[in-house]
Amino acid sequence: MNEPKNVAIVGATGAVGVEMLQCLEQRNFPVKNLTLLASARSAGKRMTFRGAEIEIQELTHDSFQGIDIALFSAGGGISKEFAPSAAAAGAIVIDNSSAFRMEDDVPLVVPEINGDQALKAPRGIIANPNCSTIITLMALAPLHSAFGLKSIIASTYQAVSGSGAQGILELEEQIQAMAKGDPITPKVYQHPIVSNVIPEVDAFTESGYTKEELKMLHEGRKILNLPELRVSCTCVRVPVVRSHSISVTAQFDQEVSVEAARAAYAGKPGVAVRDNPAERLYPVPLDTTGKDDCLVGRIRKNLVFNNALDLWVVGDQVRKGAALNAVQIAELL
Amino acid sequence: MNEPKNVAIVGATGAVGVEMLQCLEQRNFPVKNLTLLASARSAGKRMTFRGAEIEIQELTHDSFQGIDIALFSAGGGISKEFAPSAAAAGAIVIDNSSAFRMEDDVPLVVPEINGDQALKAPRGIIANPNCSTIITLMALAPLHSAFGLKSIIASTYQAVSGSGAQGILELEEQIQAMAKGDPITPKVYQHPIVSNVIPEVDAFTESGYTKEELKMLHEGRKILNLPELRVSCTCVRVPVVRSHSISVTAQFDQEVSVEAARAAYAGKPGVAVRDNPAERLYPVPLDTTGKDDCLVGRIRKNLVFNNALDLWVVGDQVRKGAALNAVQIAELL
Numbered sequence: 240m241n242e243p244k245n246v247a248i249v250g251a252t253g254a255v256g257v258e259m260l261q262c263l264e265q266r267n268f269p270v271k272n273l274t275l276l277a278s279a280r281s282a283g284k285r286m287t288f289r290g291a292e293i294e295i296q297e298l299t300h301d302s303f304q305g306i307d308i309a310l311f312s313a314g315g316g317i318s319k320e321f322a323p324s325a326a327a328a329g330a331i332v333i334d335n336s337s338a339f340r341m342e343d344d345v346p347l348v349v350p351e352i353n354g355d356q357a358l359k360a361p362r363g364i365i366a367n368p369n370c371s372t373i374i375t376l377m378a379l380a381p382l383h384s385a386f387g388l389k390s391i392i393a394s395t396y397q398a399v400s401g402s403g404a405q406g407i408l409e410l411e412e413q414i415q416a417m418a419k420g421d422p423i424t425p426k427v428y429q430h431p432i433v434s435n436v437i438p439e440v441d442a443f444t445e446s447g448y449t450k451e452e453l454k455m456l457h458e459g460r461k462i463l464n465l466p467e468l469r470v471s472c473t474c475v476r477v478p479v480v481r482s483h484s485i486s487v488t489a490q491f492d493q494e495v496s497v498e499a500a501r502a503a504y505a506g507k508p509g510v511a512v513r514d515n516p517a518e519r520l521y522p523v524p525l526d527t528t529g530k531d532d533c534l535v536g537r538i539r540k541n542l543v544f545n546n547a548l549d550l551w552v553v554g555d556q557v558r559k560g561a562a563l564n565a566v567q568i569a570e571l572l
Numbered sequence: 573m574n575e576p577k578n579v580a581i582v583g584a585t586g587a588v589g590v591e592m593l594q595c596l597e598q599r600n601f602p603v604k605n606l607t608l609l610a611s612a613r614s615a616g617k618r619m620t621f622r623g624a625e626i627e628i629q630e631l632t633h634d635s636f637q638g639i640d641i642a643l644f645s646a647g648g649g650i651s652k653e654f655a656p657s658a659a660a661a662g663a664i665v666i667d668n669s670s671a672f673r674m675e676d677d678v679p680l681v682v683p684e685i686n687g688d689q690a691l692k693a694p695r696g697i698i699a700n701p702n703c704s705t706i707i708t709l710m711a712l713a714p715l716h717s718a719f720g721l722k723s724i725i726a727s728t729y730q731a732v733s734g735s736g737a738q739g740i741l742e743l744e745e746q747i748q749a750m751a752k753g754d755p756i757t758p759k760v761y762q763h764p765i766v767s768n769v770i771p772e773v774d775a776f777t778e779s780g781y782t783k784e785e786l787k788m789l790h791e792g793r794k795i796l797n798l799p800e801l802r803v804s805c806t807c808v809r810v811p812v813v814r815s816h817s818i819s820v821t822a823q824f825d826q827e828v829s830v831e832a833a834r835a836a837y838a839g840k841p842g843v844a845v846r847d848n849p850a851e852r853l854y855p856v857p858l859d860t861t862g863k864d865d866c867l868v869g870r871i872r873k874n875l876v877f878n879n880a881l882d883l884w885v886v887g888d889q890v891r892k893g894a895a896l897n898a899v900q901i902a903e904l905l
Contacts, residue, residue: 390876394727394819396769396808410767418751430856434743434813436729437856438870438884443849447830447872456875471875471882473819475729478811480767486727486806486819490876497780516776523763523770537771539780542789542804543723543823549804551771 243271246569247306247330249321250313251275251286251295254404255335258562259310264289266566276302277313303328308569311335312561326363331572333365333565337450340366340458347461349373350567351509352380357571365568368462369454370560371395371474375485376462377510377533377559378552383463385503386546387492390469393455396477396484397440398524400557402427410478432478440474449474482524483556490547500538500548509559514538522553533559576604579902580639580663582654583646584608584619584628587737588668591895592643593621599899609635610646636661641902644668645894659696664905666698666898670783673699673791680794682706683900684842685713690904698901701795702787703893704728704807708818709795710843710866710892711885716796718836719879720825723802726788729810729817730773731857733890735760743811765811773807782807815857816889823880833871833881842892847871855886866892 246263250256256277263270273288275295282297296302298317303309303325311318311325312335322332322339339345339362346356347366357365368376371393379388399406405427413433416423423431430437441451456470504512513522514536522534533554541547554560579596583589589610596603606621608628615630629635631650636642636658644651644658645668655665655672672678672695679689680699690698701709704726712721732739738760746766749756756764763770774784789803837845846855847869855867866887874880887893 392725392821392874392876394806396729396810414747414766415751418748429852431858433747434811435856435858436810436812436817438817438819438854439852443852447849447870448875469876471821471877473727473870473882473884475817475819477729477769478767479769484769484771484808486771486808488725488804488821516780519762519772519776521771523768525764525768537780537806541725542781543725543802544804549806551806 243269244307245272245274245305246270247274247276247303247309249276249298249309249311249317252277252281252284253312254400254407254557255312255561258557259312259565260286260288262562262566268566268569274302274306300324303330306330308333308572310565310569322364331360331363331365333367333568335367335561335565337369337454339364340368341461347458348568349376349462349564350571352376353462353464354571357568367561367565367568368458369451370401370556371397371451371483371485372455372458373560373564374483374533374552374554374556375455375487376459377554378487378535378550379489380463381503381507381510382489382491382495382500382548385499386495388463388465388468388489389492390490391455391459392488393470393472394486395472395474396479397474398479398481398483398556399432399476400481401483407480410480428476432476434478437476438473440476479524481528481555481557482553483560484524484551484553487550487552488541488547489550490544492546494546495548497538497540504535509533510535512536521551524553527553527555529558530555531559531563576602577640578605578607578638579603580607580609580636580642582609582631582642582644582650585610585614585617586645587733587740587890588645588894591890592645592898593619595895595899597622601899601902607635607639633657636663639663641666641905643898643902655697664693664696664698666700666901668700668894668898670702670787672697673701674794680791681901682709682795682897683904684840685709686795686797687904690901700894700898700901701791702784703734703889704730704784704816704818705788705791706893706897707816707866707885707887707889708788708820709792710887711820711868711883712822713796714836714840714843715822715824715828715833715881718832719828721796721798721801721822722825723823724788724792725821726805727819728805728807729812730807731812731814731816731889732765732809733814734816740813743813761809765809767811770809771806773809812857814861814888814890815886816893817857817884817886820883820885821874821880822883823877825879827879828881830871830873837868842866843868845869854884857886860886860888862891863888864892864896
């Protein structure tokens with residue numbers, strides 16, 4: 240982090256792109272020059288970074304000359320098309336899409352968990368994991384170190400900002416409509432999202448699981464280097480603007496108590512325990528929004544399995560689940 | 573059901589009480605005379621039943637002379653105080669509160685599952701189970717019959733109407749406030765419920781589980797007559813007006829396939845399968861609101877355990893989770 244870098248954000252106007260810019264600024268990332276890239280539609284608009292206005296440029300294959308680090312968050316299609324050009328031009332790509340996550344020669348990194356992997360990127364591409372996976376693993380990695388993780392059963396409560404700016408707009412419009420008693424016509428989601436929950440995040444696969452649900456399985460195995468880890472997940476969209484919550488049942492190799500689990504988080508960066516039932520203390524999405532730390536609470540002995548805990552983890556999925564994690568990866572380089 | 577009965581509703585003005593009245597009317601329950609009972613505050617108000625206005629009377633210990641069936645839904649305290657008086661006056665009490673559910677000489681009944689139990693009520697009191705428990709068991713009972721249920725892991729997405737009329741009002745007020753950009757001050761819940769989810773339903777116990785979470789364990793064992801059943805549950809309030817959703821992992825004694833599971837629902841009353849991933853078909857709360865049937869979807873092989881399924885069940889918790897179930901019990905008498 241000594242020498243300032245030329246940094247590009249691809250998808251600068253999206254929910255995650257905007258947050259990436261803020262993370263670079265707030266964390267005093269050593270930026271020499273910041274290049275903002277987006278579609279032709281956004282080119283020419285301006286965004287403010289450290290008090291200076293930067294004009295957004297249209298993304299092309301020639302956008303990456305002189306760029307040291309390219310933060311991509313414009314969807315898998317854009318990443319597949321343009322990340323190789325960025326890497327060929329000498330940039331290290333940190334890609335927030337799912338395009339390269341499962342490729343063997345692309346590290347998949349949560350800095351607090353497997354940050355060492357970021358230094359081995361033979362293709363010049365490092366992948367940022369799925370948001371729910373990052374948040375869930377932030378809660379489970381300290382427990383895995385202490386007790387050995389065997390399996391995860393998870394149900395998610397995912398915010399609409401996980402669908403980008405259009406998801407936020409959809410919920411806001413439907414809240415206005417519900418307040419006025421107007422009819423609600425869903426556009427982004429298959430059903431109205433206000434006063435509803437929708438058990439469909441990303442596309443369905445042949446198995447009946449959605450792609451999103453299988454990410455926690457495949458990405459979790461890769462990040463934790465646990466090829467035998469078993470994961471079963473149900474992903475649900477809820478009418479929350481920001482921050483994902485996950486109800487987790489985790490089974491361990493060794494015996495685990497609630498006290499030992501709470502103690503396992505001591506000194507662990509990026510995750511904090513908020514867990515005092517007697518005081519009605521537990522995490523909720525509004526507590527983590529705009530914050531770096533994931534919060535863990537409701538830690539208790541699972542009543543079905545031995546050596547298992549139930550817990551509740553909440554994190555800002557735009558921030559730790561995406562932009563912050565990408566900038567933290569950049570800090571490792 | 574041949575001879576018309578004198579029926580009383582205790583808590584007639586509450587969310588469930590209003591729904592009980594509608595269920596009696598819609599199902600053509602043979603009512604001779606309907607008595608509406610509530611607190612002094614509501615006494616004198618009128619409600620309409622079969623086109624006739626009925627004046628609400630103040631609940632007293634002398635309210636039950638000549639009553640055949642007393643439907644209670646005014647909270648556990650009222651049930652504990654007044655249900656014995658009703659039974660002593662000769663009424664059969666069907667109690668929607670948790671006051672008597674776990675008492676050995678009080679049957680706990682879901683008509684489709686253990687309706688035979690309603691005929692054995694030595695104290696003249698029959699208990700209506702917890703709403704999330706009813707909806708979850710409506711999905712699991714057909715699978716239990718076919719494959720033998722061993723354990724349940726559940727995460728709930730519970731509507732605010734589960735907190736009664738005040739819960740609905742709280743969400744509606746907060747939606748108005750959010751639409752206008754006004755500040756939000758929670759009253760009913762510990763946190764704002766609009767754009768948030770709250771993993772606290774009912775009071776915390778020493779175990780770290782809430783009472784609501786333990787109901788699915790204890791009531792599930794009693795209803796299914798499975799004293800060894802293992803259940804671990806996380807109950808979460810979501811900003812939905814009506815209908816609870818539950819993400820369920822169920823383990824069985826025998827091998828089970830998705831096709832066999834779907835087939836197990838054929839001809840089973842009160843529950844329907846809505847499950848076609850290729851067509852993006854699955855249940856959501858808006859689909860079940862005001863409807864009698866619970867809907868089951870997202871049925872798939874659990875990826876952690878053998879002989880286990882993940883599934884998603886949704887039901888109107890004011891209706892099948894409370895009022896309808898109580899009226900169905902009355903129909904059995």
